[in-house]
Amino acid sequence: MAPLDGWTVIELSSQATAFAGKLLADMGADVIVVEPPGGSPLRNLGPFLDDQPGPEHSLYWWHYNTSKRSVVLDLEDPEGRVTFEALVADAGILLEGERPGRLAELGIDYPDLVGVRPDLVHCSVTPFGRQGPRSDEHVTDLTILATGGPVWSCGYDDHEIPPVRGGGHQGYQTGGVWAVISILTAAIHRRHAGAGQHIDVSNHAAVNVTTEAATYSWLVAGSEVQRQTGRHAVHRPTTPTQVQCADGKYLNTGVPPRRPEEFKVLHQWLVELGLDQEFPLAPLLELGGTYENIGMAEIEEDPMIAEVFGAGRDAIGLIAGRLSANDAFIGFQSRGIPVGPVNAPEDVMNDPHFIARGFVVDVDHDDVGRSFQYPGAPISMTGSPFAAPTRAPLVGEHTEEVLGLLDPEHR
Amino acid sequence: MSPTALGHLRICDFTGQLAGAGATRHLGAFGAEVIRIEDPVREGKWDILRGSPPFKDERRGIEFGSGFQNHNVTKRGITLNMRTDRAKELLRELVAVSDAVTENFAAGVLDRMGFGYEQLSAIKPDVIYVSNCGFGQVGPYAGFKSWGPIAQAVGGLTFGSGLPDQPPAGWGYSYMDHHGGYFMAIAILAALVHRDTTGQGQWVDMSCTEAAASLLGPSVLDYTVNARPARREGNPHSNRDATGTMAPHGIYATSGIDNWIAISVRDDDEWVALTTEIGEPWTTSERLADAGGRLANQDVLDAEIDRWTRGHDRHVLAARLQALGIAAAAVARPEDRIDHDPATEAWGLWPTVDHAAMGEVRVDGLPVHLSETDWVINRATPTLGADNDYVFGEILGLEPAEIESLRDEGVI
Numbered sequence: 001m002a003p004l005d006g007w008t009v010i011e012l013s014s015q016a017t018a019f020a021g022k023l024l025a026d027m028g029a030d031v032i033v034v035e036p037p038g039g040s041p042l043r044n045l046g047p048f049l050d051d052q053p054g055p056e057h058s059l060y061w062w063h064y065n066t067s068k069r070s071v072v073l074d075l076e077d078p079e080g081r082v083t084f085e086a087l088v089a090d091a092g093i094l095l096e097g098e099r100p101g102r103l104a105e106l107g108i109d110y111p112d113l114v115g116v117r118p119d120l121v122h123c124s125v126t127p128f129g130r131q132g133p134r135s136d137e138h139v140t141d142l143t144i145l146a147t148g149g150p151v152w153s154c155g156y157d158d159h160e161i162p163p164v165r166g167g168g169h170q171g172y173q174t175g176g177v178w179a180v181i182s183i184l185t186a187a188i189h190r191r192h193a194g195a196g197q198h199i200d201v202s203n204h205a206a207v208n209v210t211t212e213a214a215t216y217s218w219l220v221a222g223s224e225v226q227r228q229t230g231r232h233a234v235h236r237p238t239t240p241t242q243v244q245c246a247d248g249k250y251l252n253t254g255v256p257p258r259r260p261e262e263f264k265v266l267h268q269w270l271v272e273l274g275l276d277q278e279f280p281l282a283p284l285l286e287l288g289g290t291y292e293n294i295g296m297a298e299i300e301e302d303p304m305i306a307e308v309f310g311a312g313r314d315a316i317g318l319i320a321g322r323l324s325a326n327d328a329f330i331g332f333q334s335r336g337i338p339v340g341p342v343n344a345p346e347d348v349m350n351d352p353h354f355i356a357r358g359f360v361v362d363v364d365h366d367d368v369g370r371s372f373q374y375p376g377a378p379i380s381m382t383g384s385p386f387a388a389p390t391r392a393p394l395v396g397e398h399t400e401e402v403l404g405l406l407d408p409e410h411r
Numbered sequence: 412m413s414p415t416a417l418g419h420l421r422i423c424d425f426t427g428q429l430a431g432a433g434a435t436r437h438l439g440a441f442g443a444e445v446i447r448i449e450d451p452v453r454e455g456k457w458d459i460l461r462g463s464p465p466f467k468d469e470r471r472g473i474e475f476g477s478g479f480q481n482h483n484v485t486k487r488g489i490t491l492n493m494r495t496d497r498a499k500e501l502l503r504e505l506v507a508v509s510d511a512v513t514e515n516f517a518a519g520v521l522d523r524m525g526f527g528y529e530q531l532s533a534i535k536p537d538v539i540y541v542s543n544c545g546f547g548q549v550g551p552y553a554g555f556k557s558w559g560p561i562a563q564a565v566g567g568l569t570f571g572s573g574l575p576d577q578p579p580a581g582w583g584y585s586y587m588d589h590h591g592g593y594f595m596a597i598a599i600l601a602a603l604v605h606r607d608t609t610g611q612g613q614w615v616d617m618s619c620t621e622a623a624a625s626l627l628g629p630s631v632l633d634y635t636v637n638a639r640p641a642r643r644e645g646n647p648h649s650n651r652d653a654t655g656t657m658a659p660h661g662i663y664a665t666s667g668i669d670n671w672i673a674i675s676v677r678d679d680d681e682w683v684a685l686t687t688e689i690g691e692p693w694t695t696s697e698r699l700a701d702a703g704g705r706l707a708n709q710d711v712l713d714a715e716i717d718r719w720t721r722g723h724d725r726h727v728l729a730a731r732l733q734a735l736g737i738a739a740a741a742v743a744r745p746e747d748r749i750d751h752d753p754a755t756e757a758w759g760l761w762p763t764v765d766h767a768a769m770g771e772v773r774v775d776g777l778p779v780h781l782s783e784t785d786w787v788i789n790r791a792t793p794t795l796g797a798d799n800d801y802v803f804g805e806i807l808g809l810e811p812a813e814i815e816s817l818r819d820e821g822v823i
Contacts, residue, residue, distance in 0.1 A: 003602065027601055047633040047654075060629045063632050132758065135754075143673045143675055143740040146673035146741070146742045147673075147743050148743065149748050150582075162650065162661070162663070162664065164574060164662075165650050166568065166571060166572035166581075167649040168630065169628045170626065174590075181593060182781060184601060185784075188416060188600065189416035189417070197781055197784065198781075208760060210586065212429065214583075218745035218746060219477075220773070221466060230578060233584060235465070252561055252581075254560050295462065333555040338555070338556035340562070340564040342569045343565055345570075345627050345633075346634045346640045348565075348567045349634060354620075356549075372636050373635040375625050376625075377621075378621055379598045380547060383613025384601070384609075
């Protein structure tokens with residue numbers, strides 16, 4: 001059985017909640033996504049099936065609403081709100097991303113809802129949290145990531161080129177992941193102590209604490225990191241770790257070798273490939289083979305160790321440039337040296353490892369008479385696997401079956 | 412003192428770096444007793460961040476790495492030399508009184524120490540064991556190793572961050588170490604929910620590259636449904652809107668050096684407001700009047716907007732555009748968002764802890780507030796073996812003399 005089998009969650013459809021709702025649904029919860037009449041605005045977001053826009057063709061909707069059921073309710077209408085309260089009372093968990101103040105104006109906010117469900121877990125996901133000095137600002141995924149920190153650290157060595165916002169709606173998704181962590185935590189507390197609560201998730205705070213050294217370099221050392229092409233932003237420039245391979249694809253070489261065994265196998269492979277004669281630093285690799293493990297601090301402080309460390313990195317670059325990204329990946333990794341190809345989504349979905357682990361799943365789309373491959377579970381739980389995802393619901397597809405189970409006076 | 416959500420739980424924690432340590436840190440903030448185990452022989456240096464820069468001051472050494480210090484707040488710290496039989500006995504005793512065992516070693520490391528899931532569940536039948544490594548414990552690449560930058564490259568996130576005619580920009584940090592930790596926290600919590608429901612423990616085989624691939628968003632379906640590969644001319648262009656609805660939508664230069672503003676115009680009304688603000692003839696061009704036209708002419712549009720924004724201060728301009736209802740924000744430098752952003756301050760996002768070696772330091776808080784059982788970060792990262800007396804004495808019931816002999820014999 002899936003980990004959240006038996007759970008019911010009411011989600012008010014929004015960009016802020018879509019990913020969290022999907023994760024809960026894929027984990028087995030019965031997530032009922034509530035859409036306004038005419039359907040969720042998310043259905044207007046592309047890309048679209050065959051590039052034909054339409055509420056049932058949005059791949060954005062499809063992706064973020066797997067395994068959910070859809071109910072159409074008009075929360076502007078008092079009767080709709082009565083039904084909503086009944087759904088929340090039955091479910092016990094509410095996930096919403098409404099503008100701060102909206103649910104209170106409608107009389108269906110947490111203080112109202114605990115009247116119908118005292119142990120309710122109510123999770124709000126908003127750009128800056130429900131209260132506070134910036135809670136009324138207008139945002140998109142781009143501006144959240146810009147004002148929250150990630151953008152500053154991403155881009156190119158050339159600072160005439162703008163910094164870059166990473167793709168994939170990461171601002172919303174990061175808030176969504178925190179919504180899931182919080183809901184699970186609150187649910188465990190409710191089971192243990194019997195009490196529900198309100199959860200306030202801030203997207204802005206979420207991306208702020210998802211910036212690694214950019215934050216703690218400032219917090220602790222007062223130093224400002226500077227973005228660099230394809231590698232960590234740091235306070236002073238480092239050498240590239242991204243190499244273009246013979247097939248044009250890039251390889252990330254991660255943290256270069258620091259252990260003597262790594263220097264030894266690297267030197268040996270260089271010799272096998274006949275590249276040692278054109279690599280003047282080859283003797284430094286042999287030297288690295290006689291060193292103890294190199295610490296990160298030593299690289300900054302000891303020039304000789306820095307030379308050896310640099311030789312390891314350069315040797316990887318030389319080899320990678322002569323092979324395809326995949327051959328380089330397999331070749332280095334099978335020799336114990338961690339590198340990785342810069343895969344596009346299609347590379348991931350066609351990769352034998354992802355396929356063998358069951359990450360690539362088929363989802364039946366009876367709505368269009370086809371079936372499509374989807375990304376599967378992010379976590380492999382051997383004792384309670386995620387549920388096999390089902391296609392996103394049509395607008396109001398489950399309104400009748402869900403409302404039919406309610407007390408007649410609440411429909 | 413307010414109640415904690417996870418105060419009834421104990422985690423026997425071998426995690427490190429950020430992808431692992433970041434998971435149990437958050438559970439500790441919600442009250443779980445997290446006991447982090449380190450190797451006394453190598454002084455815990457398996458964790459590359461122990462003793463790594465940046466540093467607070469001129470002091471160096473295993474207790475002064477600020478990343479390590481940030482990622483391990485809320486935890487207890489003990490040492491166990493797993494090369495000795497006595498340490499293995501002590502670990503068995505600790506597992507027997509723990510709810511979960513967590514680690515992010517390379518695949519198979521804990522198994523080779525004699526503590527795979529089979530052994531762990533023999534000690535405690537309903538134990539939750541979460542392993543987290545780059546490629547997971549099964550599959551063709553199971554033996555491969557990874558760091559955050561590799562996991563996000565293999566998982567597809569690096570590719571999705573960049574501009575046309577440029578190499579991948581990627582993520583300028585280990586984004587996937589953060590998310591590896593977040594998903595690992597979800598794994599532990601979901602397994603606890605399952606245990607509470609069924610009484611059964613389990614092994615969770617987390618792979619950071621898989622978690623990364625689950626973060627790619629709808630672009631995956633553009634390939635699997637529409638057969639449109641992401642690796643194509645002009646793509647990615649990731650400062651632009653991926654949903655095909657908003658333009659202008661980008662990051663533009665402002666006055667000063669390396670100062671930028673992000674602007675998203677979500678609809679035609681916002682466009683009209685922006686054109687009034689800009690007040691230049693080009694903005695009234697017919698072909699830019701609706702979203703379709705602006706989306707079709709983004710190269711020209713972006714060049715014009717960029718020319719205009721260059722004359723403005725990023726903070727002043729962002730405030731003016733916000734007042735017009737337009738989503739705009741200065742690209743925040745670390746100082747901006749940490750020391751001068753009223754939202755992070757009001758949130759209490761940077762709590763201070765008192766570290767035994769480093770002194771007072773600020774750390775990452777949590778981006779959520781729970782009305783009844785909120786997080787608390789008031790325990791600094793433990794120095795190596797700082798809680799040996801507490802854990803071996805109070806939890807496992809050893810006498811002070813016995814603990815002393817463990818030290819003498821090199822067990823802890």
